[in-house]
Amino acid sequence: MKIIVLGSGVIGTTSAYYLAKAGHEVTVIDRQPAAGMETSFGNAGEISPGYATPWAGPGVPLKAIKWLMMKYSPLVVRPKFDMQMWSWMLQMLANCNHKSYEINKSRMVRVAEYSRDVLKQLRVDTGIQYDERTEGTLQLFRTQQQLDAAATDIAVLQQSGVPYHLLDPKGCEAAEPALARVRGKFVGGLQLPGDETGDCFKFTQALAEMARELGVKFRHNVTIERLATEGDKVTGVVTSQGDLKADTYVLALGSYSPFLLRQIGIKIPVYPVKGYSITVPIADASGAPESTVMDETFKVAITRLGDRIRVGGTAEIAGYDLTLRTERRAILEHSVTDLFPQGGDVSQASFWCGLRPNTPDGTPVVGPTPLRNLFLNTGHGTLGWTMACGSARVTADLVSGRQPEISLEGLFMDRYGSINKPVLVPQGISVTA
Structure with a gap:
C-alpha cells in the first residue's frame, strides 16, 4: 500500500518507520529541511510514562x-x-x-507504558543511540x-x-x-x-536514516497546502511542489493538524x-x-x-x-x-x-477519521517523545488492518462527541480489545 505521512517530527518519523516495517511504501512530507526540526528539536528529553x-x-x-x-x-x-x-x-x-x-490519566499511561516497551524493543532490534x-x-x-x-x-x-x-x-x-x-x-x-531519558532530536534523525534504509522517501522543504477529498476519501495532497497521491494518509502535523483538518470539515481540539x-x-x-x-x-x-x-x-x-x-x-x-x-x-x-x-484532556488523538483512508496521530502535548513509538505502532497496525496490542478505548477523535461525522473504523478492528 502507498502511504503518505504528513509531518517528520518524532511522531511522523516513527509512524513512517513502523509503516515501512509493516511492508508499506511510505513517503513523508515536511516543510522543514530535515526530520525533527520543530517541536521534537529541543524538548525536555523525558520518556516518562x-x-x-x-x-x-x-x-x-x-x-x-x-x-x-x-x-x-x-x-x-x-x-x-x-x-x-x-x-x-x-x-x-x-x-x-x-x-x-x-479516566484521562489512565488512557495516557496506557499509551505511554506501551510506547516505552516498544522503544525498548526498538533499541534491541536496531541498536539506535540517542544519549x-x-x-x-x-x-x-x-x-x-x-x-x-x-x-x-x-x-x-x-x-x-x-x-x-x-x-x-x-x-x-x-x-x-x-x-x-x-x-x-x-x-x-x-x-x-x-521512566527513561534521551535526546528526541538525535533519536528522530537516527530513526529517519533507518526508515530510509527500509525504503521510506522523505520529501523536505515541501509546504502542505491542503488535502483533496472526494466522498469519504482523501484523493491527494496539494503541496508547493504539486499534487501527491497515495492509498492512505497519516496526519502527524502536531499543533498545525487542525488547520488542515478544518479545511475538510473535521474538527479536533488540538x-x-x-x-x-x-x-x-x-x-x-x-x-x-x-x-x-x-x-x-x-x-x-x-x-x-x-x-x-x-x-x-x-x-x-x-x-x-x-x-x-x-x-x-x-x-x-x-x-x-x-x-x-x-x-x-x-x-x-x-x-x-x-x-x-x-488536547484539553491530555490524551493524544490517534486513529481513524470520517474519511476511510485518513488516519490521525497527533495531540500528544508534552508527551510526544514519551508516546511516539507506541502511538506509531498503533497507527501502523490500524492502517494495516491489524488489531493493535493495546485497547483503543478513548484514543479516537470521536471521544469529543458528535461535532464530526462518525469515524470509519477499519473492518475487523475492535476498539476495546
Missing part, C-alpha cells in the same frame, strides 16, 4: 491563579481574539475534576503540600500497575546524589524507575501550548543530575543528556507565537541553578521554544 498526567486536574484552576502570580510562574496566558484558544481552554476546564482526571539513560524520573517536592497531593497520582499508578517509590529527602539524595549539595530545599519525592528549554553544557559531572528531576514547584524538568543538561518546561498559551521571551528563560535558569548550582554553565546555554500540540 509514569509522569503521564493530564494538565487538566482537580484544583488546577485555583493553582493556575496562584502560578500566574508567582515571580517564576510556570504558566503564562496571552489572551487573543481566537475562538480556538477560548474553546480549548473551556474544554480543559471541563476536565478539571476527579472523574475526568482518572539514552534508563534510570527513571524523580518528581521533587519542595513543600509538604505537594508531597501530600501526590496521593492522587499514586492511586492511578497503582491501578495501572506502574512501579514507583515514595522517597524521603535521604532517598532523593540516594537517587540523585548531587541533591545532597542543596539539602533542605525539598521534603521528598516520587521516583518512577520505569491547540499549541508553547514550551521553552535551555541546553546547558555540564561543568561538574558530579553536580549534575543522573537522570531527570522534575521540579514540581516550577513544573520544570532537568535532564542529563550526554555531556549536556536539558532544562525544559513552562506553559505559555499564546497561539502560534514562537517569540523567544527572556523572562521564560529566567525560570529555567532559576530551577537548574537552585537545585544543581555546580552542575552546568548557564552562561553558555542555548535557548529554544516549541509548540506542544495539546
Whole structure:
C-alpha cells in the first residue's frame, strides 16, 4: 500500500518507520529541511510514562491563579481574539475534576507504558543511540503540600500497575546524589524507575536514516497546502511542489493538524501550548543530575543528556507565537541553578521554544477519521517523545488492518462527541480489545 505521512517530527518519523516495517511504501512530507526540526528539536528529553498526567486536574484552576502570580510562574496566558484558544481552554476546564482526571490519566499511561516497551524493543532490534539513560524520573517536592497531593497520582499508578517509590529527602539524595549539595530545599519525592531519558532530536534523525534504509522517501522543504477529498476519501495532497497521491494518509502535523483538518470539515481540539528549554553544557559531572528531576514547584524538568543538561518546561498559551521571551528563560535558569548550582554553565546555554500540540484532556488523538483512508496521530502535548513509538505502532497496525496490542478505548477523535461525522473504523478492528 502507498502511504503518505504528513509531518517528520518524532511522531511522523516513527509512524513512517513502523509503516515501512509493516511492508508499506511510505513517503513523508515536511516543510522543514530535515526530520525533527520543530517541536521534537529541543524538548525536555523525558520518556516518562509514569509522569503521564493530564494538565487538566482537580484544583488546577485555583493553582493556575496562584502560578500566574508567582515571580517564576510556570504558566503564562496571552489572551487573543481566537475562538480556538477560548474553546480549548473551556474544554480543559471541563476536565478539571476527579472523574475526568482518572479516566484521562489512565488512557495516557496506557499509551505511554506501551510506547516505552516498544522503544525498548526498538533499541534491541536496531541498536539506535540517542544519549539514552534508563534510570527513571524523580518528581521533587519542595513543600509538604505537594508531597501530600501526590496521593492522587499514586492511586492511578497503582491501578495501572506502574512501579514507583515514595522517597524521603535521604532517598532523593540516594537517587540523585548531587541533591545532597542543596539539602533542605525539598521534603521528598516520587521516583518512577520505569521512566527513561534521551535526546528526541538525535533519536528522530537516527530513526529517519533507518526508515530510509527500509525504503521510506522523505520529501523536505515541501509546504502542505491542503488535502483533496472526494466522498469519504482523501484523493491527494496539494503541496508547493504539486499534487501527491497515495492509498492512505497519516496526519502527524502536531499543533498545525487542525488547520488542515478544518479545511475538510473535521474538527479536533488540538491547540499549541508553547514550551521553552535551555541546553546547558555540564561543568561538574558530579553536580549534575543522573537522570531527570522534575521540579514540581516550577513544573520544570532537568535532564542529563550526554555531556549536556536539558532544562525544559513552562506553559505559555499564546497561539502560534514562537517569540523567544527572556523572562521564560529566567525560570529555567532559576530551577537548574537552585537545585544543581555546580552542575552546568548557564552562561553558555542555548535557548529554544516549541509548540506542544495539546488536547484539553491530555490524551493524544490517534486513529481513524470520517474519511476511510485518513488516519490521525497527533495531540500528544508534552508527551510526544514519551508516546511516539507506541502511538506509531498503533497507527501502523490500524492502517494495516491489524488489531493493535493495546485497547483503543478513548484514543479516537470521536471521544469529543458528535461535532464530526462518525469515524470509519477499519473492518475487523475492535476498539476495546
